[in-house]
Amino acid sequence: MTSNQKPTRSEQREEARARAKAQRELNAKKEKRTKLLVQLSVVVVALGIVGGVGAVIAIDSANQADAPVVGEIPANLTALGGLKVGIGLQAFTLDKTPTPDSTDPIPEIVMYVDYQCPVCQAFDVPNEAQLRSWVDTGVATLEIRPISFLDRASLNAYSSRATNASMCIANFEPDSFFDYHGILMNNQPAEQTEGATDDELFAFAQDAGAGTEEVKGCIQAKSFGDYIEQHTQKVLNNPQDGISVSGTPTILVNGKQYTWATGEELVSPENFAQFVQSASAE
The missing domain is CATH 3.40.30.10 (Glutaredoxin)
Known part of the structure; x- marks a missing residue:
């Protein structure tokens, strides 16, 4: 494929799969870190030590997106929900x-x-x-x-x-x-x-x-x-x-x-x- 050619649909999917694998590995590492932070925050609260807890909450809050306005039924579905x-x-x-x-x-x-x-x-x-x-x-x-x-x-x-x-x-x-x-x-x-x-x-x-x-x-x-x-x-x-x-x-x-x-x-x-x-x- 030359630099002027658009990637084929197959090539795009292969690239997406490779990105997905890399992302899953990254997410697994993040998940371990997140669990550790949660465990640490529980211990800190139990001991009555408040320092640092705000930082954990801030990380979680920063990752939140606004809930969008949606209908009661998802758009684009068929009459039988597909x-x-x-x-x-x-x-x-x-x-x-x-x-x-x-x-x-x-x-x-x-x-x-x-x-x-x-x-x-x-x-x-x-x-x-x-x-x-x-x-x-x-x-x-x-x-x-x-x-x-x-x-x-x-x-x-x-x-x-x-x-x-x-x-x-x-x-x-x-x-x-x-x-x-x-x-x-x-x-x-x-x-x-x-x-x-x-x-x-x-x-x-x-x-x-x-x-x-x-x-x-x-x-x-x-x-x-x-x-x-x-x-x-x-x-x-x-x-x-x-x-x-x-x-x-x-x-x-x-x-x-x-x-x-x-x-x-x-x-x-x-x-x-x-x-x-x-x-x-x-």
Whole structure:
């Protein structure tokens, strides 16, 4: 590539991944320092020694962004609470319908996910490249419908915070939603551990090209917390277009539910591709 050529989309993503790795390593170091500062501040308060405590508070306060004004429901979502992505990995919004010029029907893929769900990650990670290619080139559309019911599997309410972060992206930077979804899946914490902090969730947003102050404030304020709680209960307790969502992932292709009998089938891109082809033919 010459100095006058614009980096390709693939090159940009590779650079983003490299930055993400470096940022995660930096965040890990920062997190250790932050925990130490918190521990020290607790000891200082217990001893009645106030000197230096103000500095710790000032650091935390300086990192806060103003909570943005948002609606009760995140913008750009479909009627069933998903963010739909089409050709060029662009989001469907009120002003934009990213579909191919051809009038031929294309598969419509829908995924209900919880970002703390290990089975969701088991499906998503090996299928990410395939889904990316299909959607980017206009071979299929993908609608991701995040819900949150697995805070019980986290030591810091990661499920609901990650879902809120994804809704912040959908609301303010919808064209970054697909990349952000992938970053969350690739960085899913193990069950019964602490997931990414709010600062780390925002760092992921920066890696996805959505590092705005509005997104930061939305993540820190958990602006869509009430919506997520109510929407999750609605999804789990009421059929969605005739489909009962009893857990995640629930994956649909043209309204037909994808199932698997073994773990090998779950993680197989070839198996899913065959299902998409079959469901599209029907």
